[in-house]
Amino acid sequence: xxxxxxxxxxxxxxxxxxxxxxPKLTLGTWIYIFQGxxxxxxxxxxxxxxxxxxFSFVVGFMFGKLMDVNELWITKLPMSIPLRIVxxxxxxxxxxxxxxxxxxxxGGFQVYSLGHRRKLTEEGCVFRSHIDGSKHVFTPERVxxxxxxxxxxxxxxxxxxxxxxxxxxxxxxxxxxxxRWLERCVKRFGETECEYGYEQSLFPIVQGSVYxxxxxxxxxxxxxxxxxxxxxxxxxxxxxxEQMYELTELCCEILPKDKPRYLMGVGTPINLLEGIxxxxxxxxxxxxxxxxxxxERGGRxxxxxxxxxxxxxxxxxx
Numbered sequence: 429x430x431x432x433x434x435x436x437x438x439x440x441x442x443x444x445x446x447x448x449x450x451p452k453l454t455l456g457t458w459i460y461i462f463q464g465x466x467x468x469x470x471x472x473x474x475x476x477x478x479x480x481x482x483f484s485f486v487v488g489f490m491f492g493k494l495m496d497v498n499e500l501w502i503t504k505l506p507m508s509i510p511l512r513i514v515x516x517x518x519x520x521x522x523x524x525x526x527x528x529x530x531x532x533x534x535g536g537f538q539v540y541s542l543g544h545r546r547k548l549t550e551e552g553c554v555f556r557s558h559i560d561g562s563k564h565v566f567t568p569e570r571v572x573x574x575x576x577x578x579x580x581x582x583x584x585x586x587x588x589x590x591x592x593x594x595x596x597x598x599x600x601x602x603x604x605x606x607x608r609w610l611e612r613c614v615k616r617f618g619e620t621e622c623e624y625g626y627e628q629s630l631f632p633i634v635q636g637s638v639y640x641x642x643x644x645x646x647x648x649x650x651x652x653x654x655x656x657x658x659x660x661x662x663x664x665x666x667x668x669x670e671q672m673y674e675l676t677e678l679c680c681e682i683l684p685k686d687k688p689r690y691l692m693g694v695g696t697p698i699n700l701l702e703g704i705x706x707x708x709x710x711x712x713x714x715x716x717x718x719x720x721x722x723x724e725r726g727g728r729x730x731x732x733x734x735x736x737x738x739x740x741x742x743x744x745x746x
Contacts, residue, residue, distance in 0.1 A: 460489050467481050534585055535553075535566055542555050553566045553588075571613070572586075592665045630656070632659065634650055659689075660692060661693070662692075665693070676706050
């Protein structure tokens with residue numbers, strides 16, 4: 429533009445630097461300010477008014493506005509390339525060509541499985557990738573944003589899944605942290621909308637390890653948010669199966685009966701029947717489908733004392 433006598437170029441790293449230091453003014457505003465100052469400086473140095481320079485004011489203004497629109501759009505995009513692919517395709521269901529209901533987990537169990545590679549803080553979970561060792565941070569807000577971008581019909585709140593065995597004091601501390609994270613998840617969920625024009629449901633997760641008083645406290649707390657459904661987490665992580673059933677029944681007695689109750693991480697044929705008998709509505713895994721396929725082929729399903737396929741068949745079809 430300078431060579432053509434129309435002023436100077438609107439592109440400069442100086443406005444960007446100022447927009448980072450003084451963020452109250454947008455990048456586009458800083459571009460326009462510097463554009464104007466530089467054009468005026470050129471005319472002062474030339475000691476004459478150059479009509480063609482007025483075109484530079486127009487270009488600077490339009491370029492600044494375009495930069496603001498671009499920056500606003502870019503900040504709404506997911507950070508990772510896989511998430512951007514899902515975003516542009518139109519959500520995980522279109523990506524998978526699956527038009528039935530879908531559920532995504534929040535990553536709480538994955539945090540549990542990371543073990544020594546993660547650190548829990550009030551802010552969230554800091555962990556190292558098992559692939560390349562890179563550092564990542566999961567906060568309740570970021571998890572909700574990711575699940576919004578994926579676009580599943582049911583999304584889970586971010587929680588900590590406690591191991592088994594687990595001391596009471598650790599379980600209590602973990603539950604308090606999960607409850608505070610839940611508040612932030614619900615707040616973020618209310619501040620955002622689904623990217624693809626349909627409604628999503630947020631399910632809180634009951635924790636509390638194997639301690640009945642903590643489970644009762646957690647059930648009452650998650651119920652107070654009046655979400656469209658509730659999940660029972662932190663079971664089937666090594667505790668005796670009888671204790672898992674007992675705690676499942678306790679949770680189902682407290683959680684609202686008019687909302688779906690989702691038992692996480694459980695899905696063998698026996699587990700399904702025992703869970704349904706205690707009030708569970710949803711299960712996440714396809715173990716029962718695999719089991720039925722094995723049984724149809726005359727195989728066996730390993731399930732503790734009832735490992736013989738005939739025992740499971742009698743239970744399934746009685």
